[in-house]
Amino acid sequence: MEDSSHIKLDNLLYSCVDRKQRSNEQFVAEHAFGYIISGETHMATSEGIKVMRAGDIGLVRRNQLLKSIKIPPPDGEFKSLNIFLEQGFLRKYAIEYKIEQTERYTGISMMLLSPDPFIKGYFDSLIPYFDRPEHLKSALGELKTKEAIQLLLQHDPALKSFLFDFSEPWKIDLETYMNKNYMYNVPIAQFAKLTGRSLAGFKRDFTKIFKTSPSYWLQQRRLSEAYFLIKDKRRKPSEIYLDLGFENFSHFSYTFKNTFGVSPTRL
Structure with missing residues (x-):
């Protein structure tokens, strides 16, 4: 199946793929609450790699960089359900149920929840709506989102x-953050937001620290890592270019040869 097998209804997302597939999105803008129906997904953040398998329930925090790979089971399909808990909805929920704003959250940003039959039943109840989307009216979608929040708190x-x-996000150490997250293919504005800066402030601080522009530094940092992985670790160029933040192999090969004077495959 192609990307058309990703069906989105408002803040609900159903995925179904029959081949290994990388996610195109690498920035999580809203909290994501998900359930793996079949297959598994490998999710990588600065905290490490977490594997979610069939039956697992996970929660991913907003405002973070993440790479994921969906892997179907042998002779089957990867299937998952996600509901995105948007900030505007959560604010209204907090007012309605008199939930005071909490202190800044400093825990882990991606977690697996222990098995819960009520949450499992909740996700099962969503599946029919993707076959008959006309039945998911606005008011009903709001109720299902409230139900998700209540089940999580329960x-x-x-x-x-x-x-x-x-x-x-608050202002954090820019040099450390960029050296940990240079391989994520997101706009410079996202890096600015995630380090607690305006775009202008980010560019100013970046140039002061790295003595060059963010775009040029990111390209050179990715190419340097690629050279190391290919030459010293004997990795295949075709296996690493996406992991390092390059959008396609031809662009990676072109910039690599321009920088090092030899194509990655020849190296």
Whole structure:
């Protein structure tokens, strides 16, 4: 199946693919609450790699960089359901249920939840709507989103601070962050936001630290890592270019040869 097998209904997303597939999106803008129906997904963030398998329920925090790979089971399809808990909806929920804004959340940003039959039943109840989307009216979608929040708080009341921290990223050490996250293919504006800066402030601080522009530094940092992986670690160029943030192999090969005087495949 192609990307058309990703069906989105408002803030609900159903994925179904029959081959290994990388996610195109590498920035998580809103909290994502998901369930793996079949197959598995490998998710990589600065905290490491987490594998979610069939039956697993996960929660991913907003405002972070993430790479994921969907892997179908042998002779089957990868299937998952996700609901995105948007900030505007959570703010209204907090007002309606008199939930005070919590302190800044400092815990992990991606977690697997322990098995919960109520949450499992909740995701099962969503599946029919993707066959008959006309039945998911606006009011019903709002009720299903509220149900998701209530089930999470029932599962673990401590998730309150995860869900209802509405603060934005604060100013952090730019050099450390960029050296940990250079391989994510996102706009410079996203890096600025995630390091707690305006775009102008990010570019100013970046140039002061690295003595060059963000775009040029990112390209050279990715190419340097590619050279190391190919020459010293004997990795195949076709296996690494996406992991390092290049959009396609031809662009990677062209810039690599321009920089090092030899194509990655010849090296």
